[in-house]
Amino acid sequence: MKQLLVFFICLVLVSCHDIERPEKPKDLLSKDRMVEVIIDMTLLTSAKGSNKFELQENGIIPKEYILEKHRVDSIRFAKSNEYYSYDVEVYEAIYQRVHDSLEKLKTKFTRLDEEERYSRKKEDSIKKTSVLNGIKVKNELIKDSLTKPLSKIPDSLR
Structure with a gap:
């Protein structure tokens, strides 16, 4: 069992030894374009x-x-991704920009969502107030008609 473990460790060390930097593709996507594509893919x-x-x-x-x-x-896209991923610092910078952009979008849409909820809540309260006012007005009319002295009610209704 120990021999098998040592074999796998040696295999891993030997296989990772000769990793060469990929050639820069002729049609390499710019870092800005990579950020845009990755943002859209994430969304x-x-x-x-x-x-x-x-x-x-x-x-x-x-x-x-x-x-x-x-x-x-x-x-x-795959070749550009491979090229940028070889240099961890460059790749990390690309993904940091993606993260920052997504955070800005999240903040923007959260704010818009809150504004929409507030607007709907305000509209609902206006409708509710209108309905309550309508009922209030009707109730006052009913109360007025019940409290009027009989002398003011036409003879035909007495």
């Missing part, structure tokens, strides 16, 4: 988790849709 993948049926119903395959939107083929 659509999240939507896929919550709205899978709607995406299928509309014939949307998330990865294909994003690559088509950005006019990037899958090979170009």
Whole structure:
């Protein structure tokens, strides 16, 4: 058993030894473009988790849709991704920008959602007040008609 473990450790060390930096692709995506594509892929993948049926119903395959939107083929994206991922610091910087952008979007949509809820709540309270005022007015009319002296009621109704 020990010999097998030592063999696997040696195999891992030897296999990781000669990793060469990938060649820079001729059609390398810029870092900015990579950030945009990854942001869209992340958003659509999240939507896929919550709205899978709607995406299928509309014939949307998330990865294909994003690559088509950005006019990037899958090979170009894969080669660019491989090139940038070799340098961990560059790749981390790209993903930090993705994270920051997603956080800004989250903040923006949270704020918009809160404003929409506040607006709906305000509209509901206005409708509620209008309804209550309408009932109040009707109740006062009823009270007035019940409290009027009989002398003011026409003779035909007495």
